[in-house]
Every structure is written in C-alpha cells, then in structure tokens.
Amino acid sequence: MSITTAAAAPGIRTGQWRLERVELINWGTFQGHHGLDISRKGFLLTGHSGSGKSSLVDAVSAVLTPRGKLHFNAAAQDTSARGEDRTIVSYIRGAWRRSADDETGEVRAEYLRTGATFSGILLRYSDGTGAKPVLLLKLYHLRRGSNTPADVSELSILLQEDAKLTDFVDYLRNGIETRRIKSNWPAAFATDKHSAFASRFCRVLGISGENAVLLLHKTQSAKSLGSLDDLFRQFMLDRPKTFDMADTAVAQFGELSEAHRLVVEAREQVEHLRGMEEPAVAFRLNSGRAAEAAALSSALPSFKDEWKLKLSVEAKAAAESAVLTAQHDFELAASVTAELEEAHSAAAGKWTAMAGRRCATSRLRWTWLRNAKALSWGARRVGFKVGSGRHYLPRQLQRVRGTSGRGPHRTQWPGCRPGGQQAGHQ
Structure with a gap:
C-alpha cells in the first residue's frame, strides 16, 4: 500500500475540523501500534488487494458509525466474498486468511491474536488554527475464547487535548478500565453508548447530525457513480416516507396473507383431527391403564x-x-417326672421293705419247719411214737417256735405220745 498526501497547506479552510492523524493498535493485520498523518488538503490510498486500504477506511468508519449500521469493506461487498467476512471480531482478532480443515473440510479463519486481546483506534481532528485538537477514540477488548460481536467490550472516548493511543494500552490489557481512564483524564467524555458519543462529537466538530455521518459511511462504499441522479438518490437525499409506507403496506399484506393461510391450515387441521377424537380418548384411557399397570408391575x-x-x-x-x-x-413334664421318680423311689423303698419282711418271714418259717422235722426225728429216736393222729406238741417245742400255741400261728403236728403210741391208734 502506498500513501500519497498533498503538500502542507495550513491555510486551507482554517477553522474547519478535518482529520489530521489516524492511529491503530492491533487492528486487523496491523499488529501493534501504527500511525498515519493526514494532510488537510487530502490524501490518496493505493495498493494491491490485501495491502490494508480497506482496513484503514473501516477503522475510521468503526469510530464514527453505530455498530448496527456499520458495514465493513462495503465497497468490495458487491464483487468480493471477503467483504462479508469482515466483522468487529475479525478485526480485533486479526484474521489474516481462511483455510479448510483437512479432516472435516470446514473453512475456518486463522487469527494473529487468539487469546485475550485488545484493539484501539484514534482519530485526531484539527481546525488548522493551532487550537487544541479533538481526539475520538474507540477501545475494544475481547476475552479468551470469545468470538462473537456480543462478547466485545467497547468504550468510546472524546478528548479535547493532545494524547497518543499508546497512552491507553495499560488500561486495556486486563479489560477496559473505565474508572482509571476517567481518573487520569478528568476532562474526557467516556461512554459505552455510541449514541451519546456521536451526539457529543457531532456537536464539538460542527456536524449537522447522525445522518451526515451515515452519508459519509455510504460515500466511502461508492466505487463509481453513473449519474448525478444516483449521487443524489443514494447519498444526498433522505429516504422518502412513502417508501416506508409502501414497505409497511407490503408487510401488512404479507401478515394478512400469512394469517389467511394459517386460518385455512387450521380449518384443515380441525377437519383432520375431528375423526381422531374417539381414538384419542381411547388412547388416553389405555395409556392411563398401561401407566397404572406399569406402576403396579x-x-x-x-x-x-x-x-x-x-x-x-x-x-x-x-x-x-x-x-x-x-x-x-418340658418344664411341666420334668416336674411331673421328678414327682413320679420321687414317688417311685418311695414305693420302691416300701416294697423293698415289705419284700424283706416277707423274705424274713419265709426264712423263719423254713427254719421252723426244718427244726420241726428235726424234732420229729429226734422224738422218734427217744421213744416217742408218732401216730397218724394229730397232737399238739408240748409247749417246750412251741417255745422253740416263739409262739404261745394259740391263734392262727399254731402248728399242728401229728399226735404222738410217750411210748410211741399214736393218738387214736393203740
């Protein structure tokens, strides 16, 4: 890019505010700080495509024009696709080329500044009388990972004293520090609202209003004019109100047409859905039953x-x-068992004693019978005759037995008398 300026002519239009200097920091491919002095008589930018001509013009437009009406590289948008790719983010990031991803084939822009970054533009105006200049500044900051215009932080400053754009760098590194800027430049007008900023600089520079600024932005995009009619219609005359009325009528007709279409569509839907009422009721009923069954399951x-x-x-x-x-x-049975065992033990003792007595009696009787037999044998030997009759033994023999000879225990022996005579048998 080459810059041609006319010779210095300080007497040209003295008292009229004209652009005197442009300073840029991190704007597009202008990495770092750059400055350009502008002659009051005029200047010409020439150069090959991509040399930075449009970037300088867009920097001036970014300061003067509201962002909503700003069109970067407007002169090239009719003939080049690159014009539509330029945004405030691409200028802050420093987009320098577009390339396709080898894997996905997606076309992406490559940036000079990928992390948190900032940009700044300074326009210096002078009236040619040697009075203090008027500085218009736009400061931008973009956080890491942010790539949409809504993420851009912006501050507009009007300063009626001399300064350099590099004086504001320390207030941009970690975000725009508005309070510190106002503290160091108390006379500066700083705001994040472009409308207030435009109203202030138009009053200071003697510009009739915002329409004049918009007209300047339009003329910057004019590559050629076919006639004076085009010049006046496109850049000089305001848009007629009838155009707005026509646009409103067209929009209203479109709304009416769309409303009619929606009514017709709604009627058709009603007709189609009328027969679906009974199946819909059955579906809701069965769906409820299915949900209940699922809940029970x-x-x-x-x-x-x-x-x-x-x-x-x-x-x-x-x-x-x-x-x-x-x-x-078990406890009851154990108690009964204990009682029975106790009774059994008592009965066993009783029967044992009784059996002992019976055994003793039987033994005594046996002994008595044995003795009686022995006495009978002895009686025969001494001469007693024992007959077939029964005689009571003498009492001496009865004593041997230990009884009195009376009662049920008397023992009857065969009768015998001395001399061997039996009773009843002589």
Whole structure:
C-alpha cells in the first residue's frame, strides 16, 4: 500500500475540523501500534488487494458509525466474498486468511491474536488554527475464547487535548478500565453508548447530525457513480416516507396473507383431527391403564418382599410361641417326672421293705419247719411214737417256735405220745 498526501497547506479552510492523524493498535493485520498523518488538503490510498486500504477506511468508519449500521469493506461487498467476512471480531482478532480443515473440510479463519486481546483506534481532528485538537477514540477488548460481536467490550472516548493511543494500552490489557481512564483524564467524555458519543462529537466538530455521518459511511462504499441522479438518490437525499409506507403496506399484506393461510391450515387441521377424537380418548384411557399397570408391575417386587417379610415375622412369632409352649411343657413334664421318680423311689423303698419282711418271714418259717422235722426225728429216736393222729406238741417245742400255741400261728403236728403210741391208734 502506498500513501500519497498533498503538500502542507495550513491555510486551507482554517477553522474547519478535518482529520489530521489516524492511529491503530492491533487492528486487523496491523499488529501493534501504527500511525498515519493526514494532510488537510487530502490524501490518496493505493495498493494491491490485501495491502490494508480497506482496513484503514473501516477503522475510521468503526469510530464514527453505530455498530448496527456499520458495514465493513462495503465497497468490495458487491464483487468480493471477503467483504462479508469482515466483522468487529475479525478485526480485533486479526484474521489474516481462511483455510479448510483437512479432516472435516470446514473453512475456518486463522487469527494473529487468539487469546485475550485488545484493539484501539484514534482519530485526531484539527481546525488548522493551532487550537487544541479533538481526539475520538474507540477501545475494544475481547476475552479468551470469545468470538462473537456480543462478547466485545467497547468504550468510546472524546478528548479535547493532545494524547497518543499508546497512552491507553495499560488500561486495556486486563479489560477496559473505565474508572482509571476517567481518573487520569478528568476532562474526557467516556461512554459505552455510541449514541451519546456521536451526539457529543457531532456537536464539538460542527456536524449537522447522525445522518451526515451515515452519508459519509455510504460515500466511502461508492466505487463509481453513473449519474448525478444516483449521487443524489443514494447519498444526498433522505429516504422518502412513502417508501416506508409502501414497505409497511407490503408487510401488512404479507401478515394478512400469512394469517389467511394459517386460518385455512387450521380449518384443515380441525377437519383432520375431528375423526381422531374417539381414538384419542381411547388412547388416553389405555395409556392411563398401561401407566397404572406399569406402576403396579414396578411396585410388585417391593410388595412381594413386604409380604414375605410379614409372613416371616408371623412365622417367627409363631415359632417363638411354640418354643415357649414346648419349654413350658418340658418344664411341666420334668416336674411331673421328678414327682413320679420321687414317688417311685418311695414305693420302691416300701416294697423293698415289705419284700424283706416277707423274705424274713419265709426264712423263719423254713427254719421252723426244718427244726420241726428235726424234732420229729429226734422224738422218734427217744421213744416217742408218732401216730397218724394229730397232737399238739408240748409247749417246750412251741417255745422253740416263739409262739404261745394259740391263734392262727399254731402248728399242728401229728399226735404222738410217750411210748410211741399214736393218738387214736393203740
């Protein structure tokens, strides 16, 4: 890019505010700080495509024009696709080329500044009388990972004293520090609203209004004019109100047409949906039943577990009751067994004693019979005759037995008398 300026002519239009200097920091491919002095007589920018001509013109437009009406590289938009790619973000990031991804094929812009970055533009105006200049500044900041115009922080400053753009760098590195800027330049007018900024600089520079600024932005995009009619229609005359009325009428007709289309579509939908009422009711009913069945089915495992737990608790209680009953019966049986064993022991002792007595009696009788037999044998030897009759033994013999000879224990022996005579048999 080459810059041609006319010779200095300080006497040209003295008292009229004209652009005297442009300074840029991190604007597009202008990395770092750059400055350009502008002659009051005029200047010409020439150069090959991509040399930075449009970037300088867009920098001036970015300061003067509201962002909503700003069109970067407007002169090239009719003939080049690059014009539509230029945005405030691409200028702050420093987009320098577009390339396709090898894997996805997606076309992406490559930036000079990928992290958190800032940009600044300074326009210096002078009236040619040597009075203090008027500085118009735009400061931008963009955080890391932010790539949309809505993420851009912006501050507009009007300063009626001399300064350099580099004086504001320290207030941009970590974001725009508006309070510090106002503290160091108390006379500066700083705002983030472009409308207030435009109103202030138009009054200071003697510009009739915002329309004049917009007209300047339009003329910057004019590559050629076919006639004076085009010049006046496109750049000099305001847009007629009838155009707005026509646009409003067209929009209203479009709204009416769209409303009619929606009514027709709604009628058709009603006709189609009328026959769907009964199936819809059945569907809702069956859906409710299905949902209820699904809820019951999902609750079945927990119900079964709860029921099993209840049965288990009841079975446990019954088992514990049976155990207590069996334990009571066992204790009762043990008590009865102890009583029976005690009674058995007592009866056994009683019967043992009785059997002992009977045994002693039997032994005594046996001894008595043996003695009686011996006495009978001895009586025969001494001369007693023992007959077939029965005679009571002498009392001496009865004493041997230990009885009185009376009662049921008397023993009758065969009668015998001395001399061997038997009773009843002489």
